[in-house]
Amino acid sequence: MKTANCVRAAVLAASLCVSAPAIAQEKTGNKEGFSLKPGTVRIVLMRPVVDVGEQSTGGMFEPNADWTTQARGYLATALGQAQSKLGNVVVEYSDQSTGDGPLVTQYSHLFNSVADSVIEYQFFPGNRLPTKKRGKSFEWGMGDGLSRLTSLKGADYALFISTHDEYGSTGRKVLQIVGMLGGVGVTSGVHQGYAGLVDLKTGELVWLNADRQMGGDVRTLEGAQKRVTQLLEGFPGRPVEVAAAGN
Amino acid sequence: MRRSLALLASALIACAGSAAHAVDPTLALPTYTAAYEPTNVDERGLWMQADEAERRMRDSPLRIRDGNLEKYLLGVLCREVGQERCAGVRLYAMEDPQFNASMMPNGAMFVQSGFLLRVRNEGELAAVLGHEFAHFELRHGLNGFKNRRTGTDVMAWVTVLGGISNTPTGSTQLSLVGSIFRFNRDQETAADLLGLKYIAQSGYPAHSASEIWKSLMAEQEATARGRKLKAKQHFTAGFFDTHPTPLSRAVYLAQEADKLPAGGDPRKQELQDALAPYLPRFLAAQNKLNDFGGTDYILSNLAARSGWTSDLLFARGELYRARANPRDLQLASQFYREAKAAGYAAPDLDRNLGLALIRNGQVEEGRAALSAYLMAAPEASDAAIIHTLMAN
Known part of the structure; x- marks a missing residue:
């Protein structure tokens, strides 16, 4: 009695994967006129969503628990190192036994949905909804309910980070090479990530950086550092000189 | 010497006697490893994903989190599959009107409210929970994943090589897709059959499982009438069906159940009392x-x-x-x-x-x-x- 649609979608996706390379466009969005003075606010880092695995020959995602655990560790280290360059205090989220856990998980998913919508309907200008076409407008939010969560008291902003990596398996790479020789296009590997900053008072999304073709191998510390640098590109409020050095 | 021979003979007779009274060996359950940890890279990966999904479901607003209902359902599962097997299971009751229940490879079970509305006694409830548990015990999540991967790997090669050599590959692709769905249906049947063994141990009526499919078909007919459509019940599953049809399941489950001890009380009233506050x-x-x-x-x-x-x-x-x-x-x-x-x-x-x-x-x-x-x-x-x- 497992969900039939899931299986169908997976099979369909896998059968289409060979001929549909992902077309993406890197971009950063900022709420108009938003700026963050260094040393003035407290930012909470929410539990990052990290997925690392292989891409099978047929294009399926093969989750890899060891790589994901490694990446989680390296990304946390890299984020810790990058903190000093962000200009403001960043602390990791903790439930503090307030019982907010379920709601916070739900807000993380809401953030993912909002971020996906921004990527789809803001970062691709051709897709823009009529209300998002006015000049440089960047009006996205997730409601003011966040301000009522006890475990987030004392914080001003929440930083959400999410990465998804599929490394092409040997089979996929061989398929790609054979395809290339014969003139059939096959993509190998998926590396997506986004980072966003949400104002906890108003629920507004004040900054989002999304990239569907990211660099940096998150399975190594150096790669994770590179990935974090890319994720935090354009982070508002970072001191200019350090930002330049960070890139 | 003579005495020891006599002892041996009486011991043999005793053995034969007890064997005659023992449970039918075909109904014996396979050995079960409690607190199983995933072993290879694929299985660990699936468990990781399942753990994340479980977090999401645990924190979902759709979960019925007063605790009483989940406790009752876990109790039914324990009766069905035995204390040893049910000990590690986390059971989540979800408000979702679909007729469904599922279990993930990491041992988290989800029971949808639509299914609870439809079962008529505890025996039917237990039969479905047992079926889902059988998927878990037989590690169907992992086998299904591997099967889909192999199938799509071959499809990718067929596509690329077909593209290079300019050969039409449609029929080969289609038969590969078909094999993926057929594998899924075979797993469902295997889980149905292991589920019957649990029923035989549990004391619930042996025909509980087949009864569910009969009543589901009756409901599908009522839905079709309400929508002015014609209800269609097939015996053979369609090409893209992930499960055998309700009709064929009702038939083979009834046939197999006939071979089992009839079982006892379906505990109708207990189910009714437990669900009443949530109706x-x-x-x-x-x-x-x-x-x-x-x-x-x-x-x-x-x-x-x-x-x-x-x-x-x-x-x-x-x-x-x-x-x-x-x-x-x-x-x-x-x-x-x-x-x-x-x-x-x-x-x-x-x-x-x-x-x-x-x-x-x-x-x-x-x-x-x-x-x-x-x-x-x-x-x-x-x-x-x-x-x-x-x-x-």
């Missing part, structure tokens, strides 16, 4: 499916067991008000009033009665019901709009 919530979710025939069938089934209680009458009023033909509005008001007479106390009854009456042209009566609602719930989130409605 209003489950029925509200079911009503939103816009499936008049199916919902009506479920309501009559429930009423056949417990009589028309106030909750059932209210849900029936909601069902008719949602379809909203003139005759339905008339009936809806009647059901609401019967529900009130039967003891339905929440103020939303007056609001919905008022709305049904106004739509039916009985404006004065409707206003009276709406003001009763506002008297009882002045702080309701929709109070302002109801005021506006009454002023017009």
Whole structure:
């Protein structure tokens, strides 16, 4: 009695994967006129969503628990190192036994949905909804309910980070090479990530950086550092000189 | 020596005697490893994903988190598969009107409210929980993943090589897709058969599993009638079906059940008592499916067991008000009033009665019901709009 649609979608996706390379466009969005003075606010880092695995020959995602655990560790280290360059205090989220856990998980998913919508309907200008076409407008939010969560008291902003990596398996790479020789296009590997900053008072999304073709191998510390640098590109409020050095 | 021979002989006789009384060896359950940890890279990866999914479901607003229902359901699972097997299971009850239950490779089980609305006794409930547990015990999640991967790997090669050599590959691709779905159906059958072994151990009636599929078919027919369609029951599964058809499952499960000990009490009353506090919530979710025939069938089934209680009458009023033909509005008001007479106390009854009456042209009566609602719930989130409605 497992969900039939899931299986169908997976099979369909896998059968289409060979001929549909992902077309993406890197971009950063900022709420108009938003700026963050260094040393003035407290930012909470929410539990990052990290997925690392292989891409099978047929294009399926093969989750890899060891790589994901490694990446989680390296990304946390890299984020810790990058903190000093962000200009403001960043602390990791903790439930503090307030019982907010379920709601916070739900807000993380809401953030993912909002971020996906921004990527789809803001970062691709051709897709823009009529209300998002006015000049440089960047009006996205997730409601003011966040301000009522006890475990987030004392914080001003929440930083959400999410990465998804599929490394092409040997089979996929061989398929790609054979395809290339014969003139059939096959993509190998998926590396997506986004980072966003949400104002906890108003629920507004004040900054989002999304990239569907990211660099940096998150399975190594150096790669994770590179990935974090890319994720935090354009982070508002970072001191200019350090930002330049960070890139 | 003679004595020892005699001892041996009596021991042998004793053995033979006990063997004659022992349980049929074909019904013995396979050995079970408790607290199993995933072993290879694929399995660990799947478990990781399952752990993340479990976090999401655990924190979902759709979870029925008062604890009592989940405790009851876990108790039923333990009766069905035995204490040893059920010890590590986390069971989550979800408000979702679909007829479904599932278990992930990491041992988290989800039971949807739509399924709880449809089972008629604890035996049927236990049969489905056992079936899902069998998927877990047989590690079907992992095998299904590997099968899909192999299938799609071959499909990718066929596509690329076909593209290079300019050969049409449609029929090969199609048969590969077919093999993926066929594998899935075979797993369902395997889980059904192991599920029957649990039933044989549990003391629930052996025919519990086949009964579910019979009643599901009856409901599908009611849905089809409600939508003015023709119900189709097939014996053979379609090409893209992930499960064997209800008809074939009902047949083979009944055949296999005939070979088992008949079993005992299906514990009808226990199920009814455990679900009673949740019925209003489950029925509200079911009503939103816009499936008049199916919902009506479920309501009559429930009423056949417990009589028309106030909750059932209210849900029936909601069902008719949602379809909203003139005759339905008339009936809806009647059901609401019967529900009130039967003891339905929440103020939303007056609001919905008022709305049904106004739509039916009985404006004065409707206003009276709406003001009763506002008297009882002045702080309701929709109070302002109801005021506006009454002023017009």
